[in-house]
Amino acid sequence: MKAVIKKIVKYNPFIYAVYYYLCSFLLKILGYFVRTHSDTILFMSFGGRSFSDSPKEIYNYLESRGPNDLQMIWAFERPEEVESVDDSHKVKVDTLKFFLVALRAKVWVTNSSIERGLKFKKRNTIYFNTWHGTPLKKMGLDIKNNQSFSSRADFNRIDKFTVQSDYECDIFSRAFGIDSSKIFKVGLPRNDDLTHQVQRREDLRRKFGFTDSDQIILYTPTFREFEHNSLHQITSNSYMLMIELVKKLPANYKILSRSHYEVDVIKHGDEISDRIIDVSRYPDLNELMHVSDMLVSDYSSVIFDYSITEKPIFIFSFDFEDYQKMRGMYFNIEDNLLSSRTTDGLSQNILNSQESAIQHVKKFKKQYVNFFGTATKQSCQYILKAMQD
Structure with missing residues (x-):
C-alpha cells in the first residue's frame, strides 16, 4: 500500500x-x-x-x-x-x-x-x-x-x-x-572492482556452484515506465523472453536474470525453467558481472560498466522502434554492439559470434568509458x- x-x-x-x-x-x-x-x-x-x-x-x-x-x-x-x-x-x-x-x-x-x-x-x-x-x-x-x-x-x-x-x-x-x-x-567507485577480473571470477564461480563448462549469461533489461498496471506498478515480461531464449541454447547455458530496480511486477507466464535464475534482489551487481561469461541487455546503462571487463555483450532490442519513439536514445546502440530483435537472432549471435562481440566491446569501451x-x-x-x- x-x-x-x-x-x-x-x-x-x-x-x-x-x-x-x-x-x-x-x-x-x-x-x-x-x-x-x-x-x-x-x-x-x-x-x-x-x-x-x-x-x-x-x-x-x-x-x-x-x-x-x-x-x-x-x-x-x-x-x-x-x-x-x-x-x-x-x-x-x-x-x-x-x-x-x-x-x-x-x-x-x-x-x-x-x-x-x-x-x-x-x-x-x-x-x-x-x-x-x-x-x-x-x-x-x-x-x-x-x-x-x-x-x-x-x-x-x-x-x-x-x-x-x-x-x-x-x-x-x-x-x-x-x-x-x-x-x-x-x-x-563501484566499477573499480571490475578491473580485478581473474581471481574474483574463480572465487565467485565456486560460490554460485557453476562448473567450468557452464556458460553464464547475465540478462539486465532496463525498465519501461510506459508499461505499468492500473496501480502504476511498472511491469516486465523479461522472464518470458528468457524462457524463449534458453530453449534455443545448449543445456550448459544458464541465465542470471536481473530486472531493473524500478520494476515492480515481473510477469512469469505459465512456464518456469531451472536454467533461469532470478537475481533481481542479489545485492552485488559487480559479482554477477564477474561470474558471468557474457551480457545480454537492451538499453540499460549496465552495458557501459560491463564493457570494462571486455567480455561479450549482445544487445536484445526486441522493441527498438517502440522504445525509441516512447523514450528516445542518445545514439543507436544497434550500430555499436552486436544486436538482434528476435530470440532466434540473439541465440545465433551468442553461439556463433562471441569473438566478434569482444572486438565490438573493446571499441565501445574506448569511446564511452574513459575513467575507471x-x-x-x-x-x-x-x-x-x-x-x-
Missing part, C-alpha cells in the same frame, strides 16, 4: 505540489534549529533499497581507511533487513529521524537522490552524487514533456557528480541542469577535504 501511495504522489501533479511545497517549507524551518555535525555522513543507495553500488564502496573505503571519528549513517527502506550495517548506524527513510539525520549531516553520498522529491538541503551540506549509470536512453530535461522531472529535481543542488566518460559530461549538464564545474571525471580504476580513492579524498573546509 505504501508503494502505491508513493506512485500516486509522484504522478499526480496536484498531490505532488502540496507534498513538495508544504514539506519542503517545514523542513527548511526545522533546518534552522538543527546544527550541522562536521563529522557526519549520510549514505543512501537506490533510494534506500539496498546497501550497494558506489555509496557502499565509498563507505567501505572510509570505514577501513578514513578517520576513526567519522559518524556514517545509512538510510534504508527496510533497515531491519540489512545485516551489514550496525543498528546504531541505520535509519529508516521517510521518518522524522531520517530527515533530522539528513539536516545535521555534513555530507550526503548517494547514487540517485536523497531529498525524497523535496527541497531542504542546507547551504553548508556537501552533496556528493555518484549516479548509477551512463545514459543511453534519454533522461531528465532531454525527454520531451517529461512531467515527472522538473525544477523540483535536486540535481542543481549537487556539489560533485561522478562520471566515467567525456560522453556523459554534456548529457548530465544539459539533462540534469548540473554545472560543468561540478562534474567529477574520476569514474564510478581509482574512483573510490579520489571520491573519498574529495569528501574528506570538503569536510575539513
Whole structure:
C-alpha cells in the first residue's frame, strides 16, 4: 500500500505540489534549529533499497581507511533487513529521524537522490552524487514533456557528480541542469572492482556452484515506465523472453536474470525453467558481472560498466522502434554492439559470434568509458577535504 501511495504522489501533479511545497517549507524551518555535525555522513543507495553500488564502496573505503571519528549513517527502506550495517548506524527513510539525520549531516553520498522529491538541503551540506549509470536512453530535461522531472529535481543542488566518460559530461549538464564545474571525471567507485577480473571470477564461480563448462549469461533489461498496471506498478515480461531464449541454447547455458530496480511486477507466464535464475534482489551487481561469461541487455546503462571487463555483450532490442519513439536514445546502440530483435537472432549471435562481440566491446569501451580504476580513492579524498573546509 505504501508503494502505491508513493506512485500516486509522484504522478499526480496536484498531490505532488502540496507534498513538495508544504514539506519542503517545514523542513527548511526545522533546518534552522538543527546544527550541522562536521563529522557526519549520510549514505543512501537506490533510494534506500539496498546497501550497494558506489555509496557502499565509498563507505567501505572510509570505514577501513578514513578517520576513526567519522559518524556514517545509512538510510534504508527496510533497515531491519540489512545485516551489514550496525543498528546504531541505520535509519529508516521517510521518518522524522531520517530527515533530522539528513539536516545535521555534513555530507550526503548517494547514487540517485536523497531529498525524497523535496527541497531542504542546507547551504553548508556537501552533496556528493555518484549516479548509477551512463545514459543511453534519454533522461531528465532531454525527454520531451517529461512531467515527472522538473525544477523540483535536486540535481542543481549537487556539489560533485561522478562520471566515467567525456560522453556523459554534456548529457548530465544539459539533462540534469548540473554545472560543468561540478562534474567529477574520476569514474564510478563501484566499477573499480571490475578491473580485478581473474581471481574474483574463480572465487565467485565456486560460490554460485557453476562448473567450468557452464556458460553464464547475465540478462539486465532496463525498465519501461510506459508499461505499468492500473496501480502504476511498472511491469516486465523479461522472464518470458528468457524462457524463449534458453530453449534455443545448449543445456550448459544458464541465465542470471536481473530486472531493473524500478520494476515492480515481473510477469512469469505459465512456464518456469531451472536454467533461469532470478537475481533481481542479489545485492552485488559487480559479482554477477564477474561470474558471468557474457551480457545480454537492451538499453540499460549496465552495458557501459560491463564493457570494462571486455567480455561479450549482445544487445536484445526486441522493441527498438517502440522504445525509441516512447523514450528516445542518445545514439543507436544497434550500430555499436552486436544486436538482434528476435530470440532466434540473439541465440545465433551468442553461439556463433562471441569473438566478434569482444572486438565490438573493446571499441565501445574506448569511446564511452574513459575513467575507471581509482574512483573510490579520489571520491573519498574529495569528501574528506570538503569536510575539513
